[in-house]
Amino acid sequence: xxxxxxxxxxxxxxxxxxxxxxxxxxxxxxxxxxxxxxxxxxxxxxxxxxxxxxxxxxxxxxxxxxxxxxxxxxxxxxxxxxxxxxxxxxxxxxxxxxxxxxxxxxxxxxxxxxxxxxxxxxxxxxxxxxxxxxxxxxxxxxxxxxxxxxxxxxxxxxxxxxxxxxxxxxxxxxxxxxxxxxxxxxxxxxxxxxxxxxxxxxxxxxxxxxxxxxxxxxxxxxxxxxxxxxxxxxxxxxxxxxxxxxxxxxxxxxxxxxxxxxxxxxxxxxxxxxxxxxxxxxxxxxxxxxxxxxxxxxxxxxxxxxxxxxxxxxxxxxxxxxxxxxxxxxxxxxxxxxxxxxxxxxxxxxxxxxxxxxxxxxxxxxxxxxxxxxxxxxxxxxxxxxxxxxxxxxxxxxxxxxxxxxxxxxxxxxxxxxxxxxxxxxxxxxxxxxxxxxx
Amino acid sequence: xxxxxxxxxxxxxxxxxxxxxxxxxxxxxxxxxxxxxxxxxxxxxxxxxxxxxxxxxxxxxxxxxxxxxxxxxxxxxxxxxxxxxxxxxxxxxxxxxxxxxxxxxxxxxxxxxxxxxxxxxxxxxxxxxxxxxxxxxxxxxxxxxxxxxxxxxxxxxx
Numbered sequence: 051x052x053x054x055x056x057x058x059x060x061x062x063x064x065x066x067x068x069x070x071x072x073x074x075x076x077x078x079x080x081x082x083x084x085x086x087x088x089x090x091x092x093x094x095x096x097x098x099x100x101x102x103x104x105x106x107x108x109x110x111x112x113x114x115x116x117x118x119x120x121x122x123x124x125x126x127x128x129x130x131x132x133x134x135x136x137x138x139x140x141x142x143x144x145x146x147x148x149x150x151x152x153x154x155x156x157x158x159x160x161x162x163x164x165x166x167x168x169x170x171x172x173x174x175x176x177x178x179x180x181x182x183x184x185x186x187x188x189x190x191x192x193x194x195x196x197x198x199x200x201x202x203x204x205x206x207x208x209x210x211x212x213x214x215x216x217x218x219x220x221x222x223x224x225x226x227x228x229x230x231x232x233x234x235x236x237x238x239x240x241x242x243x244x245x246x247x248x249x250x251x252x253x254x255x256x257x258x259x260x261x262x263x264x265x266x267x268x269x270x271x272x273x274x275x276x277x278x279x280x281x282x283x284x285x286x287x288x289x290x291x292x293x294x295x296x297x298x299x300x301x302x303x304x305x306x307x308x309x310x311x312x313x314x315x316x317x318x319x320x321x322x323x324x325x326x327x328x329x330x331x332x333x334x335x336x337x338x339x340x341x342x343x344x345x346x347x348x349x350x351x352x353x354x355x356x357x358x359x360x361x362x363x364x365x366x367x368x369x370x371x372x373x374x375x376x377x378x379x380x381x382x383x384x385x386x387x388x389x390x391x392x393x394x395x396x397x398x399x400x401x402x403x404x405x406x407x408x409x410x411x412x413x414x415x416x417x418x419x420x421x422x423x424x425x426x427x428x429x430x431x432x433x434x435x436x437x438x439x440x441x442x443x444x445x446x447x448x449x450x451x452x453x454x455x456x457x458x459x460x461x462x463x464x465x466x467x468x469x470x471x472x473x474x475x476x477x478x479x480x481x482x483x484x485x486x487x488x489x
Numbered sequence: 490x491x492x493x494x495x496x497x498x499x500x501x502x503x504x505x506x507x508x509x510x511x512x513x514x515x516x517x518x519x520x521x522x523x524x525x526x527x528x529x530x531x532x533x534x535x536x537x538x539x540x541x542x543x544x545x546x547x548x549x550x551x552x553x554x555x556x557x558x559x560x561x562x563x564x565x566x567x568x569x570x571x572x573x574x575x576x577x578x579x580x581x582x583x584x585x586x587x588x589x590x591x592x593x594x595x596x597x598x599x600x601x602x603x604x605x606x607x608x609x610x611x612x613x614x615x616x617x618x619x620x621x622x623x624x625x626x627x628x629x630x631x632x633x634x635x636x637x638x639x640x641x642x643x644x645x646x647x
Contacts, residue, residue, distance in 0.1 A: 212605065232579045232600065233607055241579055279606075383604070390604035392571060399524070402534045414535065420571050420628075424604045449533050 052125040052149060052361050056081055056118045057095065058139075059129025060108065062411045062425060063337070064091035067127050070353040079121035081114055083107045085419045090411045097121060105421035108132040109239065115142045125149040125360065127353075131423065134336040135162050151360040153315045153335045154263075160311060161333040164206050165244040171330040174310045176303045179322070179329045181246035187224060193245055194223055200248045203230040207240030211280035216248055249329075250479050252322040254282075255289045257304035258344045260355055261313035262365040268301040269352075270344055270372050272318075275478045276465060278388055283458075284465060285340035286377040287347045290436055290474030293326065300328050307333065316341070316356045322478075339380070339425070342407055346376035346432035375436040377443050379466070381410075382424040385456040392420035396454035401446040405432045405439075418455050426457060436474060440466060563637040564614045568629040572603030574610075576625040584625070590618045592638060599635055616640040 054077045057064050064080060068091060071078045080095035083105050092098045099117040101107035108114070109132055118126050126143050128134035128151070137158040143150035152158070161167045165183040172178045180197045183206060184190035194201055194217070203226045205213030213234040215226040231241040254277070258269040273289035274282040289297070304319035307330070318338050320331040341352045348368050355366045383391045395416045400408040410427035412418070418426065429450060431443035444466045450459050470476050511524045522535045559565060568574065576584040576599050586598045592612035599610040612618075619639040623629055 228578045229607070232575070235580050389570065390572075390606050392604060397535075399533045399535050401531065402523070403531055420603050421573070422604060424606075445531070449531065451533070 052076055052151075052357055054079065054121065054123050055125045055127055055151070055357075056099075056114075056121045056123035056148075057091070057127050057129065058108065058114045058117070059127070059132060059134070060086050060089060060091060060411075060422060062409050062428065063129040063339070064089075065094060065411045066409050067129060067353055068094050070351055070357070071127075074354065074357070076125075076357070079117070079123060081108075081117035081121075085417070085421065088417070090413055090416060105419065111136065111138050111142055114139060115146060118143070118148055119146065123148055125151055125357070127151040127356070128336065130334075130336050130339060135334070137162065149360050151315070151356050153311075153313060153317065157311050157313060158335050161317075161335050162207060164204060164208060164332050167332060168244075168246075168330065170310065171307055171333075174307050176307055176330040177328060179247040179249065179331075181244060183242065183244040184227065187227065190223060190227055190245065191220065194220065197245055197247050200250075202246045202248045203227055203243050204246060205230060205234030205238060205240070206242035206244050207238040208234055211277070211282070212238070213243070214280045249322055249324050251477050252324045253289070253475065254320065254331075254478050255292065255300065255323045255328070256318045256320040256338075257301055258338075258341070258352075259304055259308045259313060259317045259319060260352075260359065260365065261308050261315065261317070262359045262362075263312055263314035265365055266305050266308035266313050267365065267367050268305050269348055269350070269368065271297065271300065272338075272340055272343055273475070274340060275476050276471065276480065277478055278481065282340060282380065283382075284377065284379055284462070284471075285343055286375065286436075286439075287343040288372055288375070289323075290375075292323070292475075296323070296326060296328065303328070303330070314359055316352050339428070340378055342409060342428060342430045343376040343378050346407065346430060347372040347374055349373065374432055374434045375439040376430060376432040377436075377439050378428050378430040379443060379447055379462045380425055380458075381427040381429060381450060381452070381462070382458050383418050383426050383455040384424050384458055386458075386461070388458075389456075390420070390424050391456035392418050392424075393455040394418070395426075395452060397451060398453075399449070399451040400427060400429065401449040403446070405442050406430070406446050407432070412452065426452060426455075429462075437472075440472060559634075559637055560619070562639065563619050564616070564640055565634045566598060566610065566612060566614075566636045566638060568601050568631070568633050568635055569608055569610065570601055570603045571631040571633075572601040572608070572629060574623050574625065574627055574629045574635055575600040575602065576621070586612075586618050586636075588618050588621060592616060592618060601629060610635060612638055614638045614640050 056079045058081050078095045079097040081101045082092045083101045099120050101113050133139040137155040140150045140155035168178050200218045203215045213230050215230050217226045230243045235241040253275045257271050271289045272287045274285040276284040318334045321328045398412045407430040412426045431439050433439035447462045513522050593615045596612040597609045598612050601608045616638045620637040622634045
């Protein structure tokens, strides 16, 4: 039975995990770097253990394990990003007798290596796009010629859209490989990259899974096609206008992949949908940023279910299908040209009301450091159908008031009002960049 | 404890019957501020957690000592954003440039990482690198000088 949990993360997801733990009566300790000792999560946790070693210490397995021991933790929740999908942390927890709230180290290794996960998915019968690992520059050129142009360079140890570059022409390949490797090294501590065919007209649709190591159940799907720089901006559940037969095939494919892994925990299988076809992209073996839209339409607390399966308690299965529609906007600290805007928040007002949920770590006085991602808040609206959820969300976004740092609130207002988005089912190339070309 | 979504919903339900436009609740456990907003008078909230007082100082390290003043005629290359300065494309790789490297306006001389976003730093002038003012993997404050360029004199060979 989990009683004392260490949260090895920061920002809104740390606050989110804290909330569930406090409801469940689990004692929480937050491991926080020096710049986060005064954060909202640190103030709300039952206890805070400093992580020495500077702002990057969230990536330091020994430091995190030392914090877990100092906290007397019997479990560790890694959140998303940082070490959440790092097999070394899962293994260190297992060796220390601490329950890792996530999949096994073996599963993390299997899905964390993206080119190998692709191969594994293909072996399980899932469709994948042409591609594969580029071990050196010469190899990359050969492989690229077989894939065709344009193509994507992606970080092998990546995920979350980091370290992805479109390469239009052979002449751009070498520079893109270098840059992708640099980003991958900085973000994931691993500089290997792989290539994949670039599908311009695709939609990003993902299936939420929950498994207990023996059984895997699908918890609906989400559409996350509205992106900028391969970072999701707006997510919704269920994916709008998806053909029911295609949806069923995608759910079955995701479950098949989870089953081959003997998956335990919450995880997401990401697909690219191109017309009536779909392709496996990757699996994220952790809680996703956009999990609240699934929670809204299924009436489930995914963090609670993560803790339950980690604790070997029964697997939750939905008693009914999805109820209504939910949409989430990611409010980021960035200006109109998507330049990051770190700083001190001087004012933070978020909407409250029926069908609304705001997950945030931002209050007046919150420092948004330059070292971490720019997510300030997730504003989620749930309604009986997509138009009502959209209406509710647009009204909610209009009532967000954050001062002291630049935000993309105005961009969200534009996106939500746009006829293409209102119609539903835009592709990942529906770029806000173009939309706000005047900005 | 902190205030749950349900708690806030319940409080909002009670408030709808009131004539107030703003409400501030402070208890030992939490502070809740609500105000009516917009033409429909819907409530927006700002919750704060105990202990939050004035805005804390910026999280970054104290501003690094200003680099020594530039020798006459040198051009500063400043960071486009605050962030971590990398002199090489990948850890362990050769730096983009060193002292004496020839550069032109578009030469990439470093990378700044801010909130996980990598931004290339361009020399911005034609000439040679005269000084490196910030070490690799160090934090650059807003507007910090990263290096200096000795500009090519008109008519001189590159």
